[in-house]
Amino acid sequence: MILATAGLPGDGRLADRHRVAGRNLQFLCARIREVPGHERFMSGPTDEELLAASERGPIVVLNLSALRTDALVVRPDGVTVVPLPAVTPERVGALVDTFLTAAEDPAGHGGKAMLDALAWLWDHMAAPVLAVAAPPPGPNGPLPRLWWCPTGPLSHLPLHAAGHHLAGDGRTVLDRVVSSYTPTITALSRVRARRTTPSAGAGLLAVAVGRTASGTEVPLPGAHSEADAVAAIHPATTVLADGEATRARLLAELPRHARAHFTCHTRSDPRSPSLSRLVLHEADDELTVGDIARLDLSSVELAYLSTCDAARPGAEIPDESVHVAGAFLIAGYPDVVGTLWPMPDATGRRLARHFHTRLAEGDDPARALHRTTVRARRNAPGLPVGWANLVHIGG
Structure with a gap:
């Protein structure tokens, strides 16, 4: 109704059309807020x-x-x-x-x-x-x-x-x-309000897409070894590599695992965050954040995105802080780790191994990443490209 009214023929001025659309939106929001449980629909926080x-x-x-x-x-x-x-x-x-x-x-x-x-x-x-x-x-x-x-x-x-x-x-x-x-x-x-204690033994899902079927994406030769390193730390790990990591399989497995570790390419869509996606093996088999948001994620705990630019906003709209890692937070993961820029395979594997080791020893995700970063800085203080790129979102 909003779009149809905004485009009425004869309504010559764009500003007038926007005002009509705005009034219609206010009317619809008011009607929705009359429904029990939706009293604060599209209302800003107090x-x-x-x-x-x-x-x-x-x-x-x-x-x-x-x-x-x-x-x-x-x-x-x-x-x-x-x-x-x-x-x-x-x-x-x-x-x-x-x-x-x-x-x-x-x-x-x-x-x-x-x-x-x-x-x-x-x-x-x-x-x-x-x-x-x-x-x-x-x-x-x-x-x-x-x-x-x-x-x-x-x-x-x-x-x-x-x-x-x-x-x-x-x-x-x-x-x-x-x-x-x-x-x-x-x-x-919102993500804190949804947070629940993951079910015992829910395990970890490790997804590694080192090469796409089309070959159009830059290969990630260390993807499989990183997944194996993570699996060695968490005994209850399901590893999906390359062609095994289909959209259908991921949609089935993600709700069953408290934690997920992705080593693959991502694509951010700043205009439609729900279309931000993980690049899987087949070109027509991408997994969008919208797909993930529609899942029952009441028992998930962490998503680790060891991917290219997972936490870097899309440059198309620089005033919007929209990226794949942030979209995972909005989709329901209370803790997300992402990268600001690409890093060498060996560096990514080393950081992931230490982070998951700290996690297995009882650190919460934010402190586990902090200690991982401090350790990497101690080993190479003059090379921040290898330790300043991982960020924790949520918590």
Whole structure:
């Protein structure tokens, strides 16, 4: 009805058509809210709901514009605005280019440029925010939790890895907090509300698509060995490799497994997040996030997307923080691990092995990923391309 009315012949001005469509949408929403259980349909969260979402740790909403850039630190007792005057769209665009260029350098020569960019992010973004949101922790206590909610091009940046990593003086986000991300505060609240304890022995599903049947995708020669490494850590693992990983088989297996580990290509659809998808063996057999969202995911716990750019927003609409990993969160997985840029097979396998080892030893996903990142940084502090790219979403 909305679209039909908006396109009525003779309604000459676009603004008039938009107003008619808007009135019709309001009418339909009002009717739906009269249905028991749908009283808040398409309503924004209340102030109380937004503040309550920060009870587990502060949420930092980052807003970027040509006029000004601010961080909104949301805590149970209110919201604090932290001005970030040096953070401009032009500067952020240059930083994004730096990270992507360094990540795509096969020789790894972009380490210094990436370290310089991470230091700038600390000086002009992370340090002012943490001064308000997370004062330095005590020497023996666990690091506090913090959730980043970036918008627009800021979603391309590894905020969790900002810092002066070669100085050794603690001026890094990794040394101050355990970071997670969320597309929106509402998405975080909803996935927490749905969270249930997975059934005992639900196991892990490892999906490895190293090569597609058409050969049009870049091969992932380490996909199978990564799945095998994960399976060696979790005894109750089902491995689906290449042609075994069909859409029908995945739809059947995902609800039966509390955890899922994907090593394959992904495709993000920024205009229609539900069409973001995993690239499977057959070209016409892709698995969309919409497919997954329609499943009963009441017992799932974690999705680990060891894929190309799984947590990188689509460049087509840079003001939308939409990506495959975030879409998995919205679909029902309360904890999601994704990648900001591609990484060598050996690096991905090593990070995945350590993460799943920590998980098996009792760490929650956010702390397991944090410890994995810190360990990788300790081994190669000058090569952040190999340890700054994994992000935790949700929690």
